[in-house]
């Protein structure tokens with residue numbers, strides 16, 4: 001038997017998120033490092049939330065909290081824990097002057113008025129899956145503030161529109177934990193190595209396949225969908241597409257980005273403007289979709305071109321492989 005070389009025996013750890021961020025930053029000689037630090041702060045929040053999720057059943061932070069958020073949805077204990085963990089990490093990090101969260105009515109001022117950035121976030125996405133051990137996520141969207149540094153942030157910092165995002169991404173707590181983000185130049189994914197406590201580059205320069213054979217939609221609401229969506233779903237069935245729906249946007253989106261597919265959350269009779277929130281669900285995932293070669297539409301045009309009007313605004317969402325999103329819109 002051939003003797004193993006040192007390379008065979010000592011497999012390299014890979015590129016850590018930290019190193020990757022450092023490298024990307026060295027391509028921009030005038031970068032000051034603040035956005036890099038902010039991405040590290042988000043990764044830290046992700047690690048802490050990952051730990052909380054893993055032990056939720058052991059330390060009584062599973063289940064409903066008995067409260068409702070600003071949108072009238074039941075809050076799970078972990079929704080609140082994730083919200084607090086994120087806010088704390090961003091406050092302590094110092095780069096963010098204000099935060100918009102799904103769990104809070106108004107923006108949260110961090111006290112860091114010198115911070116150049118604001119973050120809109122869904123601290124825990126897929127709340128109905130928390131207690132049943134199914135994939136959930138966190139979603140974030142980053143803007144450079146437009147209000148003067150050293151003063152308080154305000155509404156216009158958050159209502160700049162999806163095209164003004166300087167970075168966006170998500171953390172997926174699934175069969176492994178992953179952080180996926182883009183600063184506009186490609187989309188990269190990092191898998192969390194529990195033993196090292198580090199995110200390691202595992203999915204370099206992700207590209208969404210132009211076509212696919214997976215459709216993800218809550219078919220329980222079928223009769224409540226607009227005609228063009230019903231027709232599209234019928235078309236998916238007649239083309240023998242696979243139906244895959246977790247009910248955690250991050251998980252459904254991630255699978256379709258890697259394998260080729262489409263996620264649909266149309267308007268319904270109950271939610272005529274759609275269920276998903278524009279600023280911290282649709283915009284960031286649309287940013288990732290477009291930067292990976294996919295598409296995101298509200299049925300009329302690109303999600304990123306919707307002019308935002310309010311913090312918790314909702315939108316229909318059709319997102320994934322470009323060819324499939326085009327098929328829905330054509331009707």
Ligand SMILES: O=P(O)(O)OC[C@H]1O[C@](O)(COP(=O)(O)O)[C@@H](O)[C@@H]1O
Nearest residue numbers: 122124125126127128218247248249
């Ligand atoms: O249960 P439904 O109506 O199919 O909705 C599922 C969708 O709602 C969401 O759970 C909304 O997100 P939150 O859990 O952050 O409120 C999405 O993740 C998911 O895709």
Ligand SMILES: [Mg+2]
Nearest residue numbers: 122125126281
């Ligand atoms: Mg969500």
Ligand SMILES: [Mg+2]
Nearest residue numbers: 102122124125
């Ligand atoms: Mg949520």
